[in-house]
Amino acid sequence: MRSTRTRPVGLVITLALCAVLAGGCGGDDAVAEDPATSAQPSQEPSTLPRTAELITLEEPAEGATVSGSFEASGKANSVEANVPWEIRDGSGETVLEGHATAEGWMDRLYPWKTTVDVSGLEPGTYIFVARTDDTSDGEGKPSEEVGARITVE
Known part of the structure; x- marks a missing residue:
């Protein structure tokens, strides 16, 4: 007589093996990094965001x-x-x-x-920066900055 327990156990083992094969074994496999979070900060002025939680910059446009x-x-x-x-200079x-x-x-x-x-x-070339004010010496929300690169003629 065949046991009814072998089918579910076999199914669980098969699914587990498929998961290991699909996901890799966790060795030294290279993992693709998200460029938005793993990139080194640039010294370029345009790296400031145009929107933050407490402030946005509509004008001037970037560049x-x-x-x-x-x-x-x-x-x-x-x-x-x-x-x-x-306004900050290139340095x-x-x-x-x-x-x-x-x-x-x-x-x-x-x-x-x-x-x-x-x-x-x-x-x-300069960067225009607008920010929120933090008069609490760090006890409140931290100051947030937004900015855009501008060229002065």
Whole structure:
């Protein structure tokens, strides 16, 4: 007489063997890495995101060419509606800074807009950075930055 237990046990063994063969044995097999998470940070200014949890950057566009002055805008939820911004040169040095005021804060993202005068900057490539304000010495949400590479003519 044949046992009724052999079929389920055999099925379990077969499925387990298939899983091992399909998934590999866990040795030194190379695993493909996600380039978005495994890439080394670039020194290029355009590596800053345009959106974060508490701030977005709508203008200037990535790679925009500007002269004289330009409008920067986005949405933010920053302490007391303060949206600090700065322009950094190729070495990361801040060469110009200021702030915008959002239309509100605390419960959602609010629009902000400001005019940035770059007439005093030498022609070249820079990065415009807008961020949320953290006046809590690290006890609240950390400051978030968004940015775009710009070319000043």
